[in-house]
Amino acid sequence: MxxxxxxxxxxxxxxxxxxxxxxxxxxxxxxxxxxxxxxxxxxxxxxxxxxxxxxxxxxxxxxxxxxxxxxxKTPHQYLIFVRIERAMELLKADIAVSVVCYTVGFESLSSFSRLFKRVVGITPSTYLMQQQIIKTRIVESPLAFIPGCFAEKYGWLEK
Amino acid sequence: MITKMTHVNIYVLNQDSALDFYTNKFGLKVIMDVPMGKDTRWLTVGTPEQPGFEINLTPITEDMFSKETAEALRDLVKKGTFGVGVFTCNDVYATYEELKAKGVEFTKPPTKEFYGTEALFKDDSGNWFSLAQLV
Structure with a gap:
């Protein structure tokens, strides 16, 4: 009531x-x-x-x-999903796999890697490497990632 | 042949505040956040379930528009002139409760319509959207 x-x-x-x-x-x-x-x-x-x-x-x-x-998802599956999602964010921020594993609440690196691969499709270390490559490309040539019409409007093309 | 729509602009009053709204409150993920010189950045967000579709949180700047146009556009956005689009979800009642708890402002609670159940909400700038669960 x-x-x-x-x-x-x-x-x-x-x-x-x-x-x-x-x-x-x-x-x-x-x-x-x-x-x-x-x-x-x-x-x-x-x-x-x-x-x-x-x-x-x-x-x-x-x-x-x-x-x-x-x-x-069951609550348990959802909890795993939240941890893996957070792990992806941390790996994107260039944090080492072992650190990420414990930071998001896993107790063993092997179970973290196994679950990560099941959810994301690749291992955490491969994901980290891919993100590093993408980041380098963005820093080196950001305009490769921005549609030209926007870049032109903003005046980024002349730079 | 046209294949997909990949980018859409949402005009926002402030990129930092929009980023907070769309990620921390509304739950989208940052796709690109690239600083492009002083005071400007390329900032896009999206949902993990729809890869390849980026929402460009576009600041209304005087690089892009004349001073008068920028001012007029800011006013219109603030007034809630623009209905930008529809987001769908699995369960509109649960999503409504969650977003409300996170501080998203709704102008209409979930209501059954012919095409599904829909609620209306506003972003931090004044743009409004439908949140729908289709039948």
């Missing part, structure tokens, strides 16, 4: 209409979104997914199924 009270406080006429007619599962959605944001914020920690289900007031089974409905 207190959920509803707090909602009423900040609910506009539109919001109430939406909840009544088209948005009956609003609480369910809010809890699942909170769980997803929790993973986004705490992917580094040793997250216990059972805890997240408890926090979200779901049984573990129900939680996993509902989460997958929305995000197309």
């Amino acid at each position: 207190h959920h509803f009270a707090s909602l009423k406080l900040n609910g506009s006429k539109n919001t109430r209409k939406m909840i009544n007619e088209q948005y009956p599962k609003i609480y369910l959605y809010r809890r699942l979104v909170q769980a997803k944001l929790f993973i986004d914020a705490h992917y580094l920690d040793n997250i216990d997914l059972d805890n997240i289900a408890d926090e979200a007031c779901f049984s573990k089974f129900h939680f996993i199924r509902q989460f997958k409905n929305i995000y197309r």
Whole structure:
């Protein structure tokens, strides 16, 4: 009940209409979104997914199924995905594979490399090398990456 | 034969603020961020699910436009004149809740329309978009 009270406080006429007619599962959605944001914020920690289900007031089974409905991944798969995505960003910033591995919350280099390859298609070290090559090319000839019409408009072509 | 659309401009009032909006709040990824001399940079973002499509966060500068045109365009953008496009998602209710929690301003909550369920939101400059889950 207190959920509803707090909602009423900040609910506009539109919001109430939406909840009544088209948005009956609003609480369910809010809890699942909170769980997803929790993973986004705490992917580094040793997250216990059972805890997240408890926090979200779901049984573990129900939680996993509902989460997958929305995000197309189980919470565990999603956690791995967030870590790998973050790893890609760090590798792009030219940080060594071993450092990246521990920075994004993996405990072993081999499991990191295996999972990275499964998600991205290449190993972290190949990815790092590719990114270094792309970066060098961008620094050497940025105009190769910028459509000419824009470059001309900006006046970058004369430089 | 035309194959694909690869770049689209969104005119923004401030590139730094737009970058924060489109990445940290809206969840896109930076594709290119190349400094091109003083005060200008080539800045594009996109979604990982649609590689090869870059949204160019274009500052309204007096390199590109006359002073009057730049001022007029800035005013129009600020006023929310331009509906720029549609982003689709798997689940519009969940995406709406998440983006709202991150501070994205919505002008219309998810609403069932003939072609799907759609919400409307604004970027930090005033450009507006549809966020849709198609049926």
